[in-house]
Amino acid sequence: MNETKPIETDPGPEDGGSTGDGKLPLLEKLRGRTEGEIRRRILQAIFEQRLPAGESITEEQLAATFDVSRTVIRQAVARLAQDGILVKSPNKGTAVASPSRKEARDILFVRRLVEPEIVRLLASAPHRFGLTELRKHLAEENEARLAGQRGTLVRLTGEFHLLLAELSGNQVLLRLMTQLQTLTCLAVLLYAEHDEACPRDEHLRIVDAIAAGDGGTAAQEMLNHLTHVEKDLKLDRMTPESSFGDAMGWLRGVPDN
Amino acid sequence: MNETKPIETDPGPEDGGSTGDGKLPLLEKLRGRTEGEIRRRILQAIFEQRLPAGESITEEQLAATFDVSRTVIRQAVARLAQDGILVKSPNKGTAVASPSRKEARDILFVRRLVEPEIVRLLASAPHRFGLTELRKHLAEENEARLAGQRGTLVRLTGEFHLLLAELSGNQVLLRLMTQLQTLTCLAVLLYAEHDEACPRDEHLRIVDAIAAGDGGTAAQEMLNHLTHVEKDLKLDRMTPESSFGDAMGWLRGVPDN
DNA sequence: AGCAATTTGATTGTGCACAATGTAGAGCAC
DNA sequence: GTGCTCTACATTGTGCACAATCAAATTGCT
Numbered sequence: 001m002n003e004t005k006p007i008e009t010d011p012g013p014e015d016g017g018s019t020g021d022g023k024l025p026l027l028e029k030l031r032g033r034t035e036g037e038i039r040r041r042i043l044q045a046i047f048e049q050r051l052p053a054g055e056s057i058t059e060e061q062l063a064a065t066f067d068v069s070r071t072v073i074r075q076a077v078a079r080l081a082q083d084g085i086l087v088k089s090p091n092k093g094t095a096v097a098s099p100s101r102k103e104a105r106d107i108l109f110v111r112r113l114v115e116p117e118i119v120r121l122l123a124s125a126p127h128r129f130g131l132t133e134l135r136k137h138l139a140e141e142n143e144a145r146l147a148g149q150r151g152t153l154v155r156l157t158g159e160f161h162l163l164l165a166e167l168s169g170n171q172v173l174l175r176l177m178t179q180l181q182t183l184t185c186l187a188v189l190l191y192a193e194h195d196e197a198c199p200r201d202e203h204l205r206i207v208d209a210i211a212a213g214d215g216g217t218a219a220q221e222m223l224n225h226l227t228h229v230e231k232d233l234k235l236d237r238m239t240p241e242s243s244f245g246d247a248m249g250w251l252r253g254v255p256d257n
Numbered sequence: 258m259n260e261t262k263p264i265e266t267d268p269g270p271e272d273g274g275s276t277g278d279g280k281l282p283l284l285e286k287l288r289g290r291t292e293g294e295i296r297r298r299i300l301q302a303i304f305e306q307r308l309p310a311g312e313s314i315t316e317e318q319l320a321a322t323f324d325v326s327r328t329v330i331r332q333a334v335a336r337l338a339q340d341g342i343l344v345k346s347p348n349k350g351t352a353v354a355s356p357s358r359k360e361a362r363d364i365l366f367v368r369r370l371v372e373p374e375i376v377r378l379l380a381s382a383p384h385r386f387g388l389t390e391l392r393k394h395l396a397e398e399n400e401a402r403l404a405g406q407r408g409t410l411v412r413l414t415g416e417f418h419l420l421l422a423e424l425s426g427n428q429v430l431l432r433l434m435t436q437l438q439t440l441t442c443l444a445v446l447l448y449a450e451h452d453e454a455c456p457r458d459e460h461l462r463i464v465d466a467i468a469a470g471d472g473g474t475a476a477q478e479m480l481n482h483l484t485h486v487e488k489d490l491k492l493d494r495m496t497p498e499s500s501f502g503d504a505m506g507w508l509r510g511v512p513d514n
Numbered sequence: 515a516g517c518a519a520t521t522t523g524a525t526t527g528t529g530c531a532c533a534a535t536g537t538a539g540a541g542c543a544c
Numbered sequence: 545g546t547g548c549t550c551t552a553c554a555t556t557g558t559g560c561a562c563a564a565t566c567a568a569a570t571t572g573c574t
Binding site: 075078079082084103106107109110113114117170171172173175176180183 | 332335336339341360363364366367370371374427428429430432433437440
Binding site for chain 2: 555
């Protein structure tokens, strides 16, 4: 139990592009000892299924694995727990969240509400720079798809939706989508039928509609896309691991489908 | 600078109903020394404008005020900062967020996307118990309005929207609305023209539409309501305190209105 | 044998001390 | 007088040790 499990993410792709620290303060920070970096690495470990959903972990394990004090781990875990990535049982331990089928449906429901309107907004104001960024992203996706780099492809297809939110210029939307996208990844890992993520050229059709300034089509394409994503998840089965909350919801008469 | 400012919220209305702790573990916890309680009290201090928007505070100040260690304050501050209530500058201090007019518009934009669909959903499945809860809440609102208890009224009118989200049975929606509602409160404190919050009987009309099972009307009423709320905020003026991010967005050509 | 109370182990929660860092002000050179 | 540097302070970041709490195993009783 005390042996440090090989959760360590390969320190190679540590491009600190998202940290936002303009200055590099010391050597230590760059080695990923800061809270944000630890959080990123935990997330990466989850997405690469080194930390499978439902896995129970302790703060001390993580502290040993990342070779930092429990204090830093604590902050990272608290934040991930607030985002719903981890679930904390008071004195029993922390576990990687394993969203129930209903939770997965709830997440997709909100995304269907929000994302079509994002692309509608983008289509209504075709700022040129945004299009170039989107085209560049699509090219990267294609490249990864052709090269068969599945991990990279999954990451990029997820980031596509985040890029849309970012281009909307609405920080609130971006924060919301960041949370939802991460949770969606978890659900995909649990319930996806096909291995492919965001498989077809649906991203391309969305971007084309935006470029054409056709908000209605863009919104419809996004809706189709999200519907396909949800269809690919096997969420219609009876949920054996349904949380107690779901049962309560059912008892109260809330429709479950 | 070291003198502890009278941020202390009156310990009277400490009804620990929202903590969810079924068991009362020790005496200490009940006096509000736990992280969630501290967070609640900080929020309350902000909403009662004992901590005005933009006010700069330090962890040590808060620690002294609430008579707890900086460790607990740190967690509470971190979480509030993640929700956008507080803004943390790396080594300069923490401040109460003062959302720019654009941020306020962004918040309301997302609410206009989401909340009409919430009430549409509720109208499509008129679960009886939810209606009774809604009616009860409306009664409480009226009571507070007639009694002239402005603080209570503001709290209740905010909780109305949270109640709707809760009744939808979608935990993701509830979490989202909780964040948005808090931020809206901040914006109202900054930019509201009239003192009244959610003034007219618009809540009643929404509930009536839900009760009638008329999702379209319910959604429209909610949209009207949110539009009125935004109209009451003076968000059309040129924003003198616009954050740097807004300026960057403008430079990039994102439409600002 | 079955059940319950208690002890034990594991895990999180909290406080405190020190390190790192950024800011402002005084002092000095030009 | 102006600009620069350097020092002192204020604030946050981090590590560590102890306290509180909970789950389970063990042991004693019926």
